[in-house]
Each structure stands twice: as C-alpha cells, then as structure tokens.
Amino acid sequence: MSSMEEDMIYRRLLLEGDTGGDDKRMTQLLRSILKLSDLSDNGGDGSDSPSEAAYKIITTLNQAETAVRRCTSICDMNANEVQFYEQELSKIEKSIEESKASVESFKEALENAKVVRKHKQAFDSLAQTILKEPARDLSVKRLEAIKGEMEQLHKTEGLLIDEQRDIDRHFKLFTFALAQLKSHLKVKEGKEAETGSADAKQSNDDDEIMEVTPSK
Template sequence: MNVTEDEIVRRKLLVDGDGGGDDKRLVLLQKYVVDWCNDTTDTDVESDVKYEKLISSLCNIEYQAEKTWLVQQMATREQERYDRLHDEIGEKVQAANSQIENCKEELIKAKQIRKNKQEYDAWAQKVMEHPNREETANKLEREHEKLKEMEQTRVELDQKLEQRKKQFAVLLTAIQDLQDELEEESMEKDGDIVIDAC
C-alpha cells in the first residue's frame, strides 16, 4: 500500500488533535496505570518507580491541559481584541469615507467659487477698461454743455440766416425795382427818340 506524506500528516493531525501529542500521552498514562495496577509481583522500589512514572505522566498531562486551556483563553481574548479592532477600523473607515465625501463636496464648491472668481475677475478687468462713473458723469455733463452751446450757436445762425434771407429779399426787391426803373428810363429814352424822329 503506497501512502503519501500528505496523508500521513493528515492522519497524524486527526489522531493527535492539534499536534501536541495529547493522544500519545493519554495512551502512555493508560499503560502506566494498567501496568502499576496489574503487576503485584513488583517490589516496593519498582512499584514506587512505576508510581512515579504514573504521577509524572499525569502531571505532564495536567500541565499540557492547563497550557492548552491558557492558550485557548489567550486565543479567545485575542479574537475579542481583533473583533474590537475590526469594529474600530470599520468605524474609522466609515468616518474616513464620510470625510472624503465631505471633502469632495467642498472641492466641488471650491471649484465653483474659483470659477465664479475667475469670471468676476474677467468682468472686473473689462469694467476697469472703461472710465469710472464719476468721470463718465463729468464727461456727459461736458457733452451736455457743448450740446447747449451748439444749440445756442444753431439758434444764432438760424437768426442770422433769417436776417440774411430778409436782407437778400430786400436786396432782390431793390434790384428788381432798380431794373424796373432802368427799363422805364430806357423805354422813355427810346420813346423820346422815336418822338423826336417823327
């Protein structure tokens, strides 16, 4: 029968429990008890030696049991500590995730604020290219004054134009009258000449 090393190790672990040799110790203790109880022909010294082996084996088993119990208690405490650590780490992870979400929201707000500030700066720069309100008001007032002056000048020029039109009309009338007189005189002279010729 061909048995692999893995199967041997597996069987040994199944028989031996956690691998501490407890099964062998119990078998050995049983052997010592049976040997000590059954053998009545032994001398007191041999009996004492067997008894000592029995007690020694029993103490060894008790020691191993106590050791196993302490290891088991320690493992239980460690498991509880690991459970607490697991819970604490889980809470810290949740807090960190919550903080990350808050930071993401703050980042989005900060980006929006930055974008708004950049737009504000762009608009402010455009506004700064134009004169301020006081300068504009002063310039507008100066333009209104110029407009009033130009309106006054226009009125004066209109009055002059009307005066010149009237003067021109008077001049044309005088010229017309003068022409009429000259024509009359010319006609009278022509008439006198004609009369004289007759």
C-alpha cells in the same frame, strides 16, 4: 458527533497537528495504571517496582496537566486575539465610515471652493472692467461736456438749415430770373432778326430802283 467533540478535535489538531500525542499519552497512562495494578497484585516481577510505576504515572499526569494548561492558555490567548482582532476590525470599520464621511465632506467643500473660485474670477474680471472705466465725477463732467457739444451742434444745425433754406430760395429766384432773361433775349433776338430782314429788303428795293432808272 456533537459540537463539543468537534471543538475538541479542532483544538487538538490545532495544537498537535496529526501527531496524536494526547492519544499516545493516554495509552501510556492506561498501560502504566494496569501495570501498577498487576505489580500490586503479584508483588512485583523484579523488573519494575510499584514506586517506579507510580512515578511514571505521576509524570504522565504532570505532562497531561501541563499540556492541558498549555492548551487552555493557548485557547485563552486565541480567544483574546479573536476579541482583539474583532475590536480592531470594529475600529477599522468605524475609521472607514469616518473616512467616507470625511471624503463626502471634502467633496462638498471642494464643490463650494470651485463655486467660490468661479465667483471670485467673475468678480475680479468685473473689477478689472470697472477699473478701466473713468471715475463717476469724470464721467459726469464728460457727459455734461458732450451734452453741451450736442446742444451747440443742434444750434449750428438749425442755422445751417436756415442758411440752406435761404440759399434754396435765392437759387430759385436766380433760376426764375435766368429763365426770364433767356426769354427776354430770345424775344429781342427775334425782333432784331425781323428788323435786319426789313433793312435788307429795303436795300434790295433801292438797288433795283437804281438799276431801272436810266442814266443821263
């Protein structure tokens, strides 16, 4: 079976389904032509005249022509619809590609927006930190004041170190003098103790002499 026959069968089934209307009309047309031929040869049998048979043939041909025109119109309509749907499909595919490109562009814009937002948040945080700090002029003045205080503290520290040195020197002298005084007192106490012992011994000797001497 050729492709043309398959196309015809497909169109027939598409238009008529399983009714077989074209086959019936072709069979009826063939019978009408044969009947017209018989009537022409025999002069008619009284049931149908040649004009009636010819009218039936013309009517069948008109119906066949109408069916062919309808079939052609339907085929053209189907072809136009196929072309239309192909164009719509092409448009839809193109729209899908454009949508994909738009989605990618939106994704890239979203990523850029996220980066910009992150940087903005960091900038805002830095700005808040900077605003909490005093102005540069005030900072310079405070720094100069702190430097002055530090210099004064260094001077005071030097004076205190000198005073501490004097105190240490005086304390050493006082300690030395105290040690000398203690040594002198010990020597004096030793001498006094020796003097006391000598006086006590002399007193004891005088007492003994007084006891030995007889009374008058």
